[in-house]
Structures are given as structure tokens and as C-alpha cells.
Amino acid sequence: MSSATRQSNAAARERLEALTDSTSVDTSALAADLLAVTAVLDREIGLRRTLTDPATAGQRKADLVTALFSGKISAIAVDLVSGMVRSRWSAPRDLVDSVEQQAAYAEIIGADKAGALDEVEDELFRFGRVVAGSTELRAALTDNAASNAAKAALVQRLLGGKAKPATLQLVTALVTQPRGRSLEGGLEEYSRLAAGRRGRVVALVTTAVPLSDSQKERLGASLARLVGRPVHLNIDVDPSVLGGVRVQIGDEIIEGTIANRLDGARQGLAG
Incomplete structure (x- = not known):
């Protein structure tokens, strides 16, 4: 993701947070509206190019959004998308991706509330x-x-x-x-x-047997200290690992399973 797109996406997220701060906002309905906009932009190549053209004034692009979508989606959705097209995007697809991401995030905000x-x-x-x-x-x-x-x-x-x-x-x-x-x-x-x-990161934890609540708490605390942020554990039970724990956070893997140690031993013997 380029710097321009990253900044524009972050601005859209902040605007979404502000717009949904009121308890009266139906976040699920807002998500549906944003998905409808995503479908239009995904289908209409010329439209998304126009809405991301840096040579076109931001207000003109916002006015086009208003003309196209007012009365078809909620005013709050029009407001959010109008703000997004005023921002700079590195590629037309980036705008579509961000609108869709805001739709998903609206659902997540609703679940959190x-x-x-x-x-x-x-x-x-x-x-x-x-x-x-x-x-x-x-x-x-x-x-x-x-x-x-x-x-x-x-x-x-x-x-x-x-x-x-x-x-x-x-x-x-x-x-x-x-x-x-x-x-x-x-x-x-x-x-x-x-x-x-x-403000958490996701850790995929693979173990041979289910972890107890106390084991999950200890592992979560240890990983939080390691990465410096709270960690949400997704536990996958896989008997093939035999024992120990395998943890993946993003691209980083912490391998401590018995199966992996055995594979290492076999490779050592084969070498």
C-alpha cells in the first residue's frame, strides 16, 4: 500500500469512527450502503478513474458522488464516500478497496458496540x-x-x-x-x-490438544510482552503436531512443536 493510499485510508477510518460515534447510527445499514457503492465502483471502471483523478477538483468529485448516490444510499454513506473521493489515491482500485474495507469495519464497530x-x-x-x-x-x-x-x-x-x-x-x-x-x-x-x-494483533496458535483457560491467559500475556501489544489468540487444534505450540503472528512464526523438532532431527541425520 502506497503512502498516499495509506493516509487516505486512515483518514476514511477516522471519519467512519466519528460518523458512527452516535448510538443512533445503524452500522449494519451503513455497511450495506458502502457495499452497494463498492459494487458500482467495481463495475464502472471509468467512474472510479474519474473519482480518483488527481487533476479533478475534490469538490467536483464529491458533487458527482452526491449526484449519483443521494436518495439511493443513506446521507451518512454519501458523506463518507464524498470525503474519500476528495483524498488522493495511488490507483483507482485503492478507492474501491477502501470503501469495501470501511463497510466491513462498520460491521465490526457495530459488533463492538x-x-x-x-x-x-x-x-x-x-x-x-x-x-x-x-x-x-x-x-x-x-x-x-x-x-x-x-x-x-x-x-x-x-x-x-x-x-x-x-x-x-x-x-x-x-x-x-x-x-x-x-x-x-x-x-x-x-x-x-x-x-x-x-488495538490488538492476531496470533494463530496451533497445539496438539485444546488449551485450558489458564494456559490461554499465560500464553496471551507472554505474547503481549513479546510484541508490545495485546494479542487475540485463535486456537487451532492439530494432533499432527504431537506436542508443544506453534504461534504465527503476521509473517513471524514461533515454532516449538515436537513434530518440528523431529523433522529437524531427521534432516540432521539425513545430512
């Missing part, structure tokens, strides 16, 4: 693990030949009444508007957004 953000983080992780373990399910959710209505209905059958509304909406948005992302990649992105709302 409802006291359900931890559950949403866990549900996104567990759903990702379910998808990773079922080739058939993943194929059904990513089938380009299937209609969006059919994929949304499948998500509803899987998560409706079982997961938080924000989780349901986020997964539905991902399978109906993947925009070139993998399902797993999109779920990981949402997890990072959710963790970022609390």
Missing part, C-alpha cells in the same frame, strides 16, 4: 477452519457459476441463528463480492480488522 466483537472474531476464525476442512463447502461458496442469491442462502443456512449478525453479514459480503480474494484471505482480513479495533 453490542459487546460481541470477541465472539465475532472467534466465529470468523472457526468458519475459516470449517471451510478449510471441507473441499465441497469451499467449492460451493466460491463457485463462479452459482448466483449470489444461492451463495447468500447457503451462508444463511450455515450461520443463521448460530452466529452473530455481524459475522453473518461479513461472510455473506465476502462470498457474494469476493473481488478476486480467496475466501480464506478475506476471512483473515476481517479478523485483522476486528483485532485492530481493539
Whole structure:
């Protein structure tokens, strides 16, 4: 992400935070409006080029947003997108990506206000693990030949009444508007957004057996001291690691499993 896009994305995030500070704002409805804008910008190449053209005055671009979307989406969504097109973007796609990200973040803000953000983080992780373990399910959710209505209905059958509304909406948005992302990649992105709302980082922890609550607390505290920020643990139980713990935070991996030690020993013997 370029410096210009990074700054513009951060400004959009701050504006979204300010706009949703009022308890009267329906964050889920706002998210739906922003996804509708995402779909239009994704489809209309000329429009997104115009809205990111540095030679066009910001107010003119904002006026175009107002003319196109007023009466079709909420005033708060128009306000947010109008502000975004006044900013500088390194590439037209960056604006589309950011509008979509603000839609996801609006859902996350709503979950946080409802006291359900931890559950949403866990549900996104567990759903990702379910998808990773079922080739058939993943194929059904990513089938380009299937209609969006059919994929949304499948998500509803899987998560409706079982997961938080924000989780349901986020997964539905991902399978109906993947925009070139993998399902797993999109779920990981949402997890990072959710963790970022609390100023946390996400650690994927792989163990041979489930950890007790006290073990999770100790591990979380140790990792927080290591990275200097609070850590949200996503626990994946995998008997093949035999014992020990494997931790991944971003691109960094802390490997302490017995299986890895055995592999190292085998390689040493083979050498």
C-alpha cells in the first residue's frame, strides 16, 4: 500500500469512527450502503478513474458522488464516500478497496458496540477452519457459476441463528463480492480488522490438544510482552503436531512443536 493510499485510508477510518460515534447510527445499514457503492465502483471502471483523478477538483468529485448516490444510499454513506473521493489515491482500485474495507469495519464497530466483537472474531476464525476442512463447502461458496442469491442462502443456512449478525453479514459480503480474494484471505482480513479495533494483533496458535483457560491467559500475556501489544489468540487444534505450540503472528512464526523438532532431527541425520 502506497503512502498516499495509506493516509487516505486512515483518514476514511477516522471519519467512519466519528460518523458512527452516535448510538443512533445503524452500522449494519451503513455497511450495506458502502457495499452497494463498492459494487458500482467495481463495475464502472471509468467512474472510479474519474473519482480518483488527481487533476479533478475534490469538490467536483464529491458533487458527482452526491449526484449519483443521494436518495439511493443513506446521507451518512454519501458523506463518507464524498470525503474519500476528495483524498488522493495511488490507483483507482485503492478507492474501491477502501470503501469495501470501511463497510466491513462498520460491521465490526457495530459488533463492538453490542459487546460481541470477541465472539465475532472467534466465529470468523472457526468458519475459516470449517471451510478449510471441507473441499465441497469451499467449492460451493466460491463457485463462479452459482448466483449470489444461492451463495447468500447457503451462508444463511450455515450461520443463521448460530452466529452473530455481524459475522453473518461479513461472510455473506465476502462470498457474494469476493473481488478476486480467496475466501480464506478475506476471512483473515476481517479478523485483522476486528483485532485492530481493539488495538490488538492476531496470533494463530496451533497445539496438539485444546488449551485450558489458564494456559490461554499465560500464553496471551507472554505474547503481549513479546510484541508490545495485546494479542487475540485463535486456537487451532492439530494432533499432527504431537506436542508443544506453534504461534504465527503476521509473517513471524514461533515454532516449538515436537513434530518440528523431529523433522529437524531427521534432516540432521539425513545430512
